Amino acid sequence: MNEMRLRFPPSPTGKIHIGNMRTALFNWLWARKNKGTLVLRIEDTDQERSTKEFEDIIIQEMQWLGLDVDEGIGVGGEYGPYRQSERVDIYREYADKLLKEGKAYYCYCTPEELQAMREEAARKGEMPRYNQHCRHLTEEELEEYKRAGRKPVIRIKMPDEAREIVINDLIRGEIRFSTDVLDDFIIFKSDGMPTYNFAVVIDDALMKITQVIRGEDHISNTPKQILLYEALGFPVPEFAHLPLILDENRAKLKKRSDSDAVYIGEFREKGYLPEALFNFLSLLGWSPKDEREIMSREEIISLFDISDVNKSSAVFDIEKLNWMNGKYIREADLDRILQLSIPYLQEAGFIGEELSSEEHEWLKKVIEVARTGVDYLAQIPAEAEIFFTGLEFTDKEKAIAEFRDEEVELVFSTLKEELRGLTEFNRDSINNVFKELRKKLPVKARKIYHPVRLALTGRDSGPELSDIIYIFGLEEVEKRLDNALAMAK
Numbered sequence: 001m002n003e004m005r006l007r008f009p010p011s012p013t014g015k016i017h018i019g020n021m022r023t024a025l026f027n028w029l030w031a032r033k034n035k036g037t038l039v040l041r042i043e044d045t046d047q048e049r050s051t052k053e054f055e056d057i058i059i060q061e062m063q064w065l066g067l068d069v070d071e072g073i074g075v076g077g078e079y080g081p082y083r084q085s086e087r088v089d090i091y092r093e094y095a096d097k098l099l100k101e102g103k104a105y106y107c108y109c110t111p112e113e114l115q116a117m118r119e120e121a122a123r124k125g126e127m128p129r130y131n132q133h134c135r136h137l138t139e140e141e142l143e144e145y146k147r148a149g150r151k152p153v154i155r156i157k158m159p160d161e162a163r164e165i166v167i168n169d170l171i172r173g174e175i176r177f178s179t180d181v182l183d184d185f186i187i188f189k190s191d192g193m194p195t196y197n198f199a200v201v202i203d204d205a206l207m208k209i210t211q212v213i214r215g216e217d218h219i220s221n222t223p224k225q226i227l228l229y230e231a232l233g234f235p236v237p238e239f240a241h242l243p244l245i246l247d248e249n250r251a252k253l254k255k256r257s258d259s260d261a262v263y264i265g266e267f268r269e270k271g272y273l274p275e276a277l278f279n280f281l282s283l284l285g286w287s288p289k290d291e292r293e294i295m296s297r298e299e300i301i302s303l304f305d306i307s308d309v310n311k312s313s314a315v316f317d318i319e320k321l322n323w324m325n326g327k328y329i330r331e332a333d334l335d336r337i338l339q340l341s342i343p344y345l346q347e348a349g350f351i352g353e354e355l356s357s358e359e360h361e362w363l364k365k366v367i368e369v370a371r372t373g374v375d376y377l378a379q380i381p382a383e384a385e386i387f388f389t390g391l392e393f394t395d396k397e398k399a400i401a402e403f404r405d406e407e408v409e410l411v412f413s414t415l416k417e418e419l420r421g422l423t424e425f426n427r428d429s430i431n432n433v434f435k436e437l438r439k440k441l442p443v444k445a446r447k448i449y450h451p452v453r454l455a456l457t458g459r460d461s462g463p464e465l466s467d468i469i470y471i472f473g474l475e476e477v478e479k480r481l482d483n484a485l486a487m488a489k
């Protein structure tokens with residue numbers, strides 16, 4: 001069998017969103033699984049909306065997720081250029097060929113005339129389609145249009161007799177289309193740029209793409225493209241159309257605030273880990289046979305099969321992503337999580353630009369504790385706040401009342417004594433102190449834990465007490481316990 005060649009051809013008209021990144025990922029997985037080639041092509045024929053900035057963002061976010069490409073933008077290769085705006089001469093050449101062979105023709109109809117055609121069709125209850133007016137222009141009519149300064153488009157001729165087009169979609173199986181729903185569609189616009197359907201076919205053919213894996217929203221383009229492959233005499237690749245991604249309400253996935261699609265970088269900025277997002281995205285429309293959820297990249301590659309992708313839409317479940325990301329955060333290398341957390345702590349004003357090595361060691365302990373309670377790293381400052389701000393009571397009056405309980409003094413003094421007696425001051429030894437306290441003291445567990453927590457943090461809940469004590473250190477703990485007793489006086 002020939003080498004498998006896949007492509008990811010985004011349009012740089014916005015910040016790359018979740019749906020497109022899932023398409024990139026599935027192409028990448030299938031390429032890696034089959035030791036094939038993944039080509040990155042930039043489809044920037046929409047000159048008004050395409051920008052270099054959006055192109056750079058695509059590359060940056062793909063790199064962040066770990067989707068390397070083998071050929072194309074940023075890599076090079078023998079089928080370049082890989083940016084459509086640099087291939088216009090090539091498209092023109094093929095358009096001229098179709099014109100010469102009588103398979104395409106110039107159309108001079110104005111937008112107003114086309115609008116009138118659509119309205120007429122709507123009145124008759126027919127499908128809006130081009131009425132082929134310019135297919136049969138006389139020489140005089142042609143000259144007349146040119147003289148009037150009309151700028152033509154180029155249209156492809158649909159077959160006169162309706163026929164069926166069948167694709168064997170790798171995911172959806174057989175899909176049948178009839179050509180009679182198509183009209184003589186435009187392949188070259190009046191601004192001298194090819195349309196998407198035309199450029200994509202020429203590129204996929206010249207770049208020797210063997211399988212086209214893309215979103216389901218492109219299914220309706222596929223019969224048009226097959227007709228173009230045939231008209232141009234190119235072999236037709238295989239197709240696989242990925243299911244849509246919907247939100248929890250089964251609506252189109254978009255941002256809460258506006259109608260924009262969800263930019264993948266928002267997750268990076270909030271401190272989601274690339275390996276978590278990679279894992280999560282791989283499950284949007286696919287799952288391994290054993291329904292495993294947490295998988296490494298290598299496992300996903302080895303289990304992935306394009307023919308196992310679901311036909312039905314995938315639901316983007318943020319709760320699941322949060323759960324998964326939290327799990328990855330807790331299992332990741334602590335130093336890495338520390339490094340990734342520093343910017344959030346700086347932004348919260350909790351730490352400065354420079355850290356001494358002691359501060360660094362201390363911070364590492366804080367992160368070790370705080371990471372157990374977060375879904376993503378932007379939550380670290382809130383989770384770790386008690387370690388950076390002074391003691392503040394959520395409800396001071398209530399705290400004072402509690403510190404006045406008769407057992408409190410005994411609890412606090414025994415705790416101090418036990419802590420002072422420790423030869424090693426670590427989580428385990430501190431935990432043991434609490435076990436001892438519970439055995440030794442004639443009070444209920446809650447009467448031990450709650451006042452201590454309140455005295456140390458001013459709050460009713462938070463990280464494990466032993467973690468808090470470990471991070472504060474003996475001196476600070478004694479200070480806060482004494483302070484609480486003083487408040488009670």
Ligand code: GLU
Pocket residue numbers: 009010011043200213214215218
């Ligand atoms: N530029 C198109 C898009 O981003 C590519 C579609 C295709 O894969 O053919 O939707």
